Amino acid sequence: MFPSLPFPHLHLPSSSPSLSPRLHLPSSSPSLSPRLHLLPLSSPFFSPPLSSSSLPPPPLVSLSLLPPSSPQCSSDCGSGVRRRTVRCTNPQGNCDPLSQPADQEPCEDHSKCYEWKTGDWSKCSSSCGKGLQSRVVQCMHRVTGRHGNDCPVVFRPPTYRPCHQEACNDKVNVNTITSPRLGNIVCVCLCREQESDR
Incomplete structure (x- = not known):
């Protein structure tokens, strides 16, 4: 088991970035003097943060319901189908297909039986x-x-x-x-x- 030590303080020098900062520990443990070294940007272990422009855009679910192409029921005596047009209004075209509304709905019309x-x-x-x-x-x-x-x-x-x-x-x-x-x-x-x- 390692001894419980207080939280150390990291002091970065204000000079050249090539200098190695020291990690100072409390005086209660003078024998421990670890050193932290700064890695250059070209190091294979260095992973730069991703910019907002490189991140893929989240999928949008912006959908537009157009007026029905055939406002009347397909049958004028009994059960039929009423159709409409559903399109994605996202310029990038990545609408969620799971949230796409149906392009047709059942209907009944008995006006001309x-x-x-x-x-x-x-x-x-x-x-x-x-x-x-x-x-x-x-x-x-x-x-x-x-x-x-x-x-x-x-x-x-x-x-x-x-x-x-x-x-x-x-x-x-x-x-x-x-x-x-x-x-x-x-x-x-x-x-x-x-x-x-x-």
């Missing part, structure tokens, strides 16, 4: 002259096929449209009318005219 469905046009209501055609128009879910009321009214297809046939004769033939309702009306009118002529 219902759409108008139309049937085939019927025959013209009259075999001569002007008439009408009709068809079935329904609001239906495009995935499940169920009926609904969420279709936009402004985009509702027409249910009727005019149709034109050959010009009719002066006398109306009831048998040439394809619409039963219109045929009954014409029949009643003709029957009344015949009764009034008697």
